[in-house]
Amino acid sequence: MTTAISVHQVAKRFGSVEALAGVDLAVAEGEFFGLLGPNGAGKTTLISALAGLVRVDSGRIEVMGCDVVADYRAARRQLGVVPQELVFDPFFSVRETLRIQSGYFGIRGNDEWIDEILENLDLSSKADANMRTLSGGMKRRVLVAQALVHRPPVIVLDEPTAGVDVELRQTLWQFIRRLNRDGHTIVLTTHYLEEAESLCSRIAMLKAGRVVALDSTANLLRRFSSHALRLRLAPGALLPPAAALRATEKDGICSLSFDRFDEIEPILAELRVAGCTLEELEIGKPDLEEVFIRVMHGLQGDRG
Amino acid sequence: MSGFRTLFYKEVLRFWKVATQTVAAPVLTALLYLLIFSHVLESHIRVYGTVSYTAFLIPGLVMMSVLQNAFANSSSSLIQSKVTGNIIFVLLPPISYREFYAAYVLAAVVRGLVVGFGVLVATIWFAPLEVDNPLWVLAFAVLGGGMLGSLGIVAGIWADKFDQLAAFQNFLIMPLTFLSGVFYSIHSLPPFWQQLSHFNPVFYMIDGFRHGFFGVSDVSPWLSLSIVGACFVLLGMLTLFMLERGYKLRN
Numbered sequence: 001m002t003t004a005i006s007v008h009q010v011a012k013r014f015g016s017v018e019a020l021a022g023v024d025l026a027v028a029e030g031e032f033f034g035l036l037g038p039n040g041a042g043k044t045t046l047i048s049a050l051a052g053l054v055r056v057d058s059g060r061i062e063v064m065g066c067d068v069v070a071d072y073r074a075a076r077r078q079l080g081v082v083p084q085e086l087v088f089d090p091f092f093s094v095r096e097t098l099r100i101q102s103g104y105f106g107i108r109g110n111d112e113w114i115d116e117i118l119e120n121l122d123l124s125s126k127a128d129a130n131m132r133t134l135s136g137g138m139k140r141r142v143l144v145a146q147a148l149v150h151r152p153p154v155i156v157l158d159e160p161t162a163g164v165d166v167e168l169r170q171t172l173w174q175f176i177r178r179l180n181r182d183g184h185t186i187v188l189t190t191h192y193l194e195e196a197e198s199l200c201s202r203i204a205m206l207k208a209g210r211v212v213a214l215d216s217t218a219n220l221l222r223r224f225s226s227h228a229l230r231l232r233l234a235p236g237a238l239l240p241p242a243a244a245l246r247a248t249e250k251d252g253i254c255s256l257s258f259d260r261f262d263e264i265e266p267i268l269a270e271l272r273v274a275g276c277t278l279e280e281l282e283i284g285k286p287d288l289e290e291v292f293i294r295v296m297h298g299l300q301g302d303r304g
Numbered sequence: 305m306s307g308f309r310t311l312f313y314k315e316v317l318r319f320w321k322v323a324t325q326t327v328a329a330p331v332l333t334a335l336l337y338l339l340i341f342s343h344v345l346e347s348h349i350r351v352y353g354t355v356s357y358t359a360f361l362i363p364g365l366v367m368m369s370v371l372q373n374a375f376a377n378s379s380s381s382l383i384q385s386k387v388t389g390n391i392i393f394v395l396l397p398p399i400s401y402r403e404f405y406a407a408y409v410l411a412a413v414v415r416g417l418v419v420g421f422g423v424l425v426a427t428i429w430f431a432p433l434e435v436d437n438p439l440w441v442l443a444f445a446v447l448g449g450g451m452l453g454s455l456g457i458v459a460g461i462w463a464d465k466f467d468q469l470a471a472f473q474n475f476l477i478m479p480l481t482f483l484s485g486v487f488y489s490i491h492s493l494p495p496f497w498q499q500l501s502h503f504n505p506v507f508y509m510i511d512g513f514r515h516g517f518f519g520v521s522d523v524s525p526w527l528s529l530s531i532v533g534a535c536f537v538l539l540g541m542l543t544l545f546m547l548e549r550g551y552k553l554r555n
Contacts, residue, residue, distance in 0.1 A: 073398035087389035103310025104397035
């Protein structure tokens with residue numbers, strides 16, 4: 001397995017702020033990789049360093065084996081970046097924008113591929129429209145198209161679905177998934193944890209410029225989250241002591257986590273025996289949100 | 305080389321798409337200067353003994369337009385790209401800092417020459433004007449445009465906001481171009497101001513450019529060429545140094 005992105009001991013300071021504090025990371029070719037973390041954790045700085053938009057103070061970054069500083073031309077050819085900000089050049093139409101972007105990468109006569117991207121992103125009808133006239137969602141799609149003009153094997157999406165409607169989000173993910181199936185390596189940052197959970201096979205979590213968790217999504221879920229029985233008791237009712245010991249309560253909902261479904265019945269039996277009346281009951285699946293919260297609060301894995 | 309070619313093409317297309325504002329407007333401004341100044345001064349002033357004031361003024365206005373518009377092109381393009389954030393489209397591709405520099409400077413020269421030519425076409429009807437040596441004309445127009453285009457890159461990268469760029473333009477570019485002998489021969493100035501003018505590189509650009517038309521000038525065109533050439537090289541090196549370091553662009 002080849003390494004698509006390798007980040008080695010990368011550190012970067014902005015004045016007194018330590019944006020990246022010795023980050024080590026490797027993304028394998030063909031992976032769908034998630035980069036998560038709260039605002040200010042260093043995700044965008046890391047992506048900027050990867051793309052050559054920011055010079056790091058120390059450490060080394062390679063894209064498909066090409067150093068992003070020493071061999072920046074080769075590295076940048078391997079990389080497509082969809083920036084977080086909704087930026088555009090108001091002087092040009094969609095097609096002009098994509099032709100110019102192709103030219104920057106030394107590609108001429110790229111219309112066939114441009115048409116294919118436009119088609120896939122549902123932009124064909126807007127090809128000759130000026131960028132100014134497009135809606136926010138359309139502009140976001142053009143940003144994706146711009147990142148793809150040079151057919152990069154590695155694609156980085158920095159919060160691509162922030163403020164994007166449901167329909168576009170679906171189209172976008174369908175397309176990105178297909179690119180991933182075709183062999184492209186995808187790196188995604190997002191605040192929508194359910195998106196990361198369903199798309200990414202491996203996830204790194206950043207906090208204050210450090211990698212605080214790095215594992216396959218399945219492993220993270222297993223280690224930090226579990227199924228949970230969530231109960232709302234009738235007013236005045238109390239959990240029996242045995243159940244109360246293992247329950248956590250938040251907003252009037254008691255959660256009891258479990259690993260196997262046959263653990264549910266004894267819990268319910270205990271409640272029945274205690275004469276505990278329930279108003280609501282649901283079974284929650286392990287989710288990345290719980291993982292995220294636990295990791296960010298510095299809690300250990302294996303729910304211990 | 306293709307990244308450079310595309311960036312150059314994009315920069316030319318950018319100003320050409322709004323040519324009313326970037327070409328027609330400065331031509332009109334120069335024409336107004338000519339009409340007003342020549343109306344007031346034509347009968348009072350002769351320069352170099354034989355040259356009418358209007359004829360003297362035309363090359364000055366042409367060169368001033370070349371310089372101001374070359375500066376405006378690179379500086380406004382960069383500040384706009386920085387403020388709107390679309391500068392990222394140029395920073396992500398494999399374009400070297402040298403290609404970046406060459407594309408912006410060359411596009412600035414093209415804008416300067418297009419406007420300068422426009423001013424010449426608009427004003428040439430007002431006085432008999434002959435070109436003594438077109439090589440001088442071209443050399444100073446290209447070198448001067450290149451120098452101001454380079455200065456525009458420096459200003460566009462340095463400024464974080466539009467008003468900072470406006471300050472650069474109003475407090476540096478305008479005084480340097482207006483006090484360079486566009487509207488007068490510096491021999492008509494009191495000695496102190498005459499001396500001071502010799503420290504203004506724009507004076508040499510205008511004087512050398514004018515020499516191409518009349519075959520006479522305040523100082524030797526070779527001296528002007530050396531000074532303008534040296535300034536161009538120094539400023540180019542400074543700009544390239546800034547770009548190589550990624551000053552304000554890659555940080």
